[in-house]
Amino acid sequence: MQSLIPDYYKELGEAARSGCRKVAWCSSVGPVELLRSLGFAVYFPENHGAMLGASRRAADFISAASALGLSPDICSYMTSDIGAFVQGKTALTSAYGLASVPRPDVLVYNTNQCRDVQDWFSFYSRHFEAPLLGIESPRGMVDVTSAHLRALGQQYQNLASQLEPIAGQSLDIDRLREVVASSLRCTTLWQEALRRGALRPSPLSFLDATVHMGPAVMLRGDPRAERYYEQLLQELDRRAQGGKGAIADERIRLYWEGMPVWGKQAELTEVLAAQGACVVASTYCHSFVFEGLSHPDPFEGMALAYSELFIARAEAYKERYLRTMAQEYGVDAIVFHDARTCPNNSNNRYGLPQRLRAQLGLPFVVIQGDLNDLRLFSEEQARTQLEALLEQVEAGRP
Numbered sequence: 001m002q003s004l005i006p007d008y009y010k011e012l013g014e015a016a017r018s019g020c021r022k023v024a025w026c027s028s029v030g031p032v033e034l035l036r037s038l039g040f041a042v043y044f045p046e047n048h049g050a051m052l053g054a055s056r057r058a059a060d061f062i063s064a065a066s067a068l069g070l071s072p073d074i075c076s077y078m079t080s081d082i083g084a085f086v087q088g089k090t091a092l093t094s095a096y097g098l099a100s101v102p103r104p105d106v107l108v109y110n111t112n113q114c115r116d117v118q119d120w121f122s123f124y125s126r127h128f129e130a131p132l133l134g135i136e137s138p139r140g141m142v143d144v145t146s147a148h149l150r151a152l153g154q155q156y157q158n159l160a161s162q163l164e165p166i167a168g169q170s171l172d173i174d175r176l177r178e179v180v181a182s183s184l185r186c187t188t189l190w191q192e193a194l195r196r197g198a199l200r201p202s203p204l205s206f207l208d209a210t211v212h213m214g215p216a217v218m219l220r221g222d223p224r225a226e227r228y229y230e231q232l233l234q235e236l237d238r239r240a241q242g243g244k245g246a247i248a249d250e251r252i253r254l255y256w257e258g259m260p261v262w263g264k265q266a267e268l269t270e271v272l273a274a275q276g277a278c279v280v281a282s283t284y285c286h287s288f289v290f291e292g293l294s295h296p297d298p299f300e301g302m303a304l305a306y307s308e309l310f311i312a313r314a315e316a317y318k319e320r321y322l323r324t325m326a327q328e329y330g331v332d333a334i335v336f337h338d339a340r341t342c343p344n345n346s347n348n349r350y351g352l353p354q355r356l357r358a359q360l361g362l363p364f365v366v367i368q369g370d371l372n373d374l375r376l377f378s379e380e381q382a383r384t385q386l387e388a389l390l391e392q393v394e395a396g397r398p
C-alpha cells in the first residue's frame, strides 16, 4: 500500500502537469472502467474527502464552503473538499507531494449513490470550465430489472461517445472488455478478503478494511489492484491459520452499518477492542464488490454493477441484505451510524434496526455522528453507547 497509492498519485500528478494523459474525475461508484479504457488518468474526489476527514481538519474547510452558500447539512466530503480547494489546500500535498488536486479535462458522476456528487462535480466543472458528464441512475430499486439495464446500458454507450472526443481516441471494445475483466477480478479478490471476516477470530477489522479498500476504489481495472489483493489474501490466510485475530481476544462480533467516522476510526476500534469486540463486517466496505461486472456485455455489466449496489436500493432489499450479512458473519449486534450529512448512507431512519431486531433477535445501537464533520459527533456519548451495547450482548449470553 505504501508504494501502490503514492505511485498512483504520482502518475496522476504527472498526467495533470505534463498533459501526457487526459485527467478524468470520477465518482467512486462511477464508470471508471470506461474512463480507463479511453486512456484517462482517473481521480476520485471522494477519496480526497475521506483523507480530509481522517486528518480531522474538515470543520475548518466546511466553514469555508459555507461562505460559498453550501449548507453544512449537505455531504461533508463535498463541503470539506470544496472548502479546502478554495483555501488553496489539499491533503495530497503532505501525503503524496501534489501541490493541488489534478486539473480535470472532464468530470464524470453517477447519481446512483446520491445527488451530491453531481452538485459537487458541477462546482469544479464551473471553476475549471471542464465538461461535466454523468449517468443518471434510478434509485430505491427493489429489483434491478432488464428494463433498468437496457436504459442504463444505453446511457453508458452515449457517455462513451461523449468521452471519445475529449479522450482524443475511439473506444476500443476489446480494451474495455479487458479493463472490465480486471475490475471484476479485483472486486472478486476484495470480496474474498472481506469474507475472511466470517472466520473466528476475524483476521481483519472494519478499521483494516477501510484502509485496504483503497485499491478497490482507486485502482480497479488496473492489474496492480489484483496483485495487491492476492497478497492481502495470502496474508489474511496466514493470520487465520495461526489463529491470529484482528484484535487480541475476540469475544463479541459486530456489524457496522453506515459510513465510517473517519477522524475517529482508530479510537472507536480501540474502545471496542478493549472490551473484546471487533467489527467483522460492514456495508460500506462490501459496497465495493461488483459482481455485475461478470455480465457478457461490458456496457450492461457496468450498468448492472453500478445500479445493484446497496445504496441505490429500496428498504426491502436492504433489510434482506443486512439479514443475510448478519447471519453469514455470525454477528452479535449491529452498530448503525446515523451520519448527519449523508442520509444516503444512514439506514436507521425508517425502522430498519427495529425490524432486524425483531427478526434476528440482535441488539443494536444508533450512533449519531458524521463521516467528516466531527462537530456532529460526541466521542464520549458513542463510547457510552457502545459499552452499553456490549454489556447487553454479554448479558444476553447463556
Ligand code: SF4
Residues within 6 Å of the ligand: 046, 075, 076, 077, 078, 113, 114, 115, 116, 117, 341, 342, 343, 344, 345, 371
Ligand atoms: S453517498 Fe454520502 S458521503 Fe458519498 S458523496 Fe453522496 S452524500 Fe457524500
